[in-house]
Amino acid sequence: MTESNRLASGRARIDSLEMRGITKRFPGVLANDHIDFDVHFGEVHALLGENGAGKSTLMRILYGLYHPDQGEILLNGRPVIISSPTDAINLGIGMIHQHFMLVQSMTVAENVALGLPSSRGLLTDLDRVSKRIVELAEIYSLKIDPSAYIWQLSVGQQQRVEIIKALYRGAALLILDEPTAVLTPQEVDELFIIMRQMVKDGHALIFISHKLHEVVAISNRVTVLRDGRKIGTRPTSETTKQDLANWMVGREISFAPDRGNVERGEIRLKLDQVCCGSDRGTPGLCDVGLEVRSGEILGVAGVSGNGQCELAETVTGLRKITAGRVVLEGEDVTGLAPGELTDRMLSYIPEERMRDGMIREFTVAENMILREHHKRPYSRFGFLALSDISTHAEKLIAQFHVKTPSRETLAKNLSGGNIQKVVLARELSRSPRVIIAAQPTRGLDIGATEYVREQLLEQRRAGAAILLISEDLDEILALSDRIAVIYEGRVMDIVSREAATPQKLGLLMAGVHPEESAPAT
Amino acid sequence: MISDLFSTTVLIGILASGIRLATPYLYASIGEVFGQKSGVLNLGIEGQMLLGAFAAFYVALTTGNLWLGVLVAMIVGAVMGLAMAFVTVNLRAQQGISGIGFYLFGMGVSDLLFQKLLGTVETVKGFPKIFIPGLSDIPGVGEIFFSQNLLVYIAYLLVPIAWFVLNKTTLGLKIRSVGENPDAADSLGVSVARIRYFTIILGGILSAVAGASLSIALLNVFQQNMTSGLGFIAVALVYFGAWKPAGVLGGALLFSMINSLQLWIQVLGIPIPSDIAVMMPYVLTILVLVAAVSRVRAPSALTKPFERED
DSSP: OOGGGBOTTSSBOOOEEEEEEEEEEETTEEEEEEEEEEEETTEEEEEEEOTTSSHHHHHHHHTTSSOOSEEEEEETTEEEOOOSHHHHHHHTEEEEOSSOOOOTTSBHHHHHHTTSOBTBBTBOOHHHHHHHHHHHHHHTTOOOOTTSBGGGSOHHHHHHHHHHHHHHTTOSEEEEESTTTTOOHHHHHHHHHHHHHHHHHTOEEEEEESOHHHHHHHOSEEEEEETTEEEEEEEGGGOOHHHHHHHHHSSOOOSSOOOOOOOOOSEEEEEEEEEEEOTTSSEEEEEEEEEEETTEEEEEEOOTTSSHHHHHHHHTTSSOEEEEEEEETTEEOTTOOHHHHHHTTEEEEOSSTTTTSOOTTSBHHHHHTGGGTTSTTTEETTEEOHHHHHHHHHHHHHHTTOOOSOTTSBGGGSOHHHHHHHHHHHHHTTOOSEEEEESTTTTOOHHHHHHHHHHHHHHHHTTOEEEEEOSOHHHHHHHOSEEEEEETTEEEEEEETTTOOHHHHHHHHTTOOHHHHSOOO | OGGGGGSHHHHHHHHHHHHHHHHHHHHHHHHHHHHHHTTOOOTTHHHHHHHHHHHHHHHHHHHOOHHHHHHHHHHHHHHHHHHHHIIIIISOOOHHHHHHHHHHHHHHHHHHHIIIIIOSOOBOOOOOEEEOTTGGGSTTHHHHHSEEEHHHHHHHHHHHHHHHHHHHBHHHHHHHHHHHOHHHHHHTTOOHHHHHHHHHHHHHHHHHHHHHHIIIIISOBOOTTTTTTHHHHHHHHHHHTTTOHHHHHHHHHHHHHHHHHHHHHHHTTOSSOHHHHHHHHHHHHHHHHHHHTTTSOOOTTTTOOOOOOO
16 A cells, blocks of 8 residues: 555545445334445545435444445445444544534543543553544644643534544544534634534545535535435536525525515513623623514524523523513513413524423324413313314314424424424414514425525514524524624623624624724734 | 531531441442442342342341351342342333332332231341451541441442453443443343343342341331331432442432431430421422432433344
8 A cells, every 4th residue: 555545634535435225214114225335535525315314324324333234335345244333434434423422521532532542451542542533633633632631622523523533533434414503604604614624634425414405615525315225416507506405405496585675663572781690600691682573573592502492591581681671572581481471472482392392292283272271262161162173173284384284293203394384373373463483494395494584574574573592503594684703601792683684793702892802003 | 406517526426427328329339339330220129128138137137147148039039039130031021010010029028027027126236346456446437437348348348349340341341231222232142131130239239238237237127118118219229320430439428327317316315206306308309319310321221121123
């Protein structure tokens, strides 16, 4: 083997990897249907598809977590059998999981050393591991302190630990499963720099995503999957975002939803110097002041964990406010219970839709009346009016295009997108005056995302005041009239739609005022 | 009278028996630390202790060989651990409930065997005191620390050994990772099932030795339900000790000293109702747990069965 076939980490590179005719059946589902996929050194191959298209299944097969029913895997032209992650690691295949596989209470070095044989036999050799981590970090410009505990690190840093973990194990081919889902725009840029460095060095990278602009920005080739089948593979330079989206969904998709011109009305929701605690005992919100008008969407952008949950919970009466007031249509509603806010036509689309948005063991029809089950027409004198409830459910299922076998199906058996439609149906069909929407499209695929966004815009046209809390900057930019950025529980700034750019918002999300970061003149 | 407690002889006596009485707590709690660190709550300690106590006692009584008694107890504990591991790891049982099941099983079977094989309370000549040359001659200190039997010494040796294994070995790293984030461990090729089998069986063995230490080293008798809740206190001690061997040692000593004190109160005929005296360790359990609550975070995956996400 010549020198050029080695990576900077000292491991042999993988020249090519090919998956041929991969088929995987789960009970009732054909997850992968004769899929061909290949990747070679020095490229980023993006794998694109909606939820349930079969991307994860295919990659889990490559990483040895699933075994294919049919098909073969060729490494450098020779067939290999990968029956466990250990096999994959030994072949030089690494995976960065969407949910980090890190032990929070252990150090970076301990996380890296876990599962590896030690040079000191039964004893750990963390000093040696730390030294090697520093070496690798230098080669790939990943800044990381081996003795830091994982819980002390930011999400972006934790991801770097995952990359180091794979490199340490000699990964020449790296599967990145939706790696940007949890990052700020700046962190995404940093990740891309690292990825380009790795590609230059001769690594092969598989990049899973459904964010089209990222796929276009980083990949050399792109393969699209839909419903378990491969639609095609193309060089990225020969495609556009629009092509890819249409390919992925199988129909025309609109990126810039039609916002229309909506007259802004009176102030419906006002937060005045609101403070509250958090579950961790630290301050959750500090002096937050916001106003949302009728016919307006106020977007709240920020990196996860900077007070978004607390904001949604204080406005909906789920969390105690320690200072300040919340005013709903001119009435001070500070400290009112969620039920009383419901009566004032406040609707809430919660972030954790499976936990806070519905009762998994209840039927679709029951979930659709949760908020107003105690009122007419759904109940009379304490008795449920079953026929009215059924009629109501049928109407909403049709109106919101909920794909469900029947109104009596248990909520837990629906897909993520349809669960969110049930929540939307319940919350939006009552003509709310104020809507709190927290991460309304998180985890949904393009089709469902498009639907949810259209519904929110529809409510805006109908004159509702909407507080949209989202960590997805594209979503914030596509929907909001004004954008508030929160950082460590404070509102950094509120900018108008016209003045907002991803760069500017990204800096604010990191706690930096753009003016401050500019060189003094 | 109360002032009797403060004579030198009595104080030394209280401390020496306190050191001795910590032995079963140490074995059982250290075993439980390993289990909980790997994410498994074993509430069946009490049952494992009773079976271990009976096995050791019966073998020692019939063969006269104490070490054979300990060995058989360890085997019995390992078998109990194996069963528990199967129920916990393979069948993914609710650990709080299955543990109580194992407790009741151990209690019932040890009682049955006692009635069938012995019938009456008998005594054995237990492990003799070993006087450590030189050290045991030191006034006071010698009697407290260096005039104990071998099972007591081994129990204390387990504390640094457990710390070392958990913190300085690759096995310890695996155990901790499996208890905190089994998905992460699994993704790196660590077998969650194998690690949990290991810790649960180890816990079973140590619990059985804890029982043996009662029946052939400390009390030298076997009686029905002779552990009287000691196994449950051992579980509480793990929480109290914040999942650290040294913390467990502190807790074990606190309880054994209180226990020793209440025994001496009864011996000296101090007019405190014996019911109240006997209650003290248990009341203390509750108080300590209330105080210790939320001080330190438990292993994240504690009591959660592991299943590879499909």
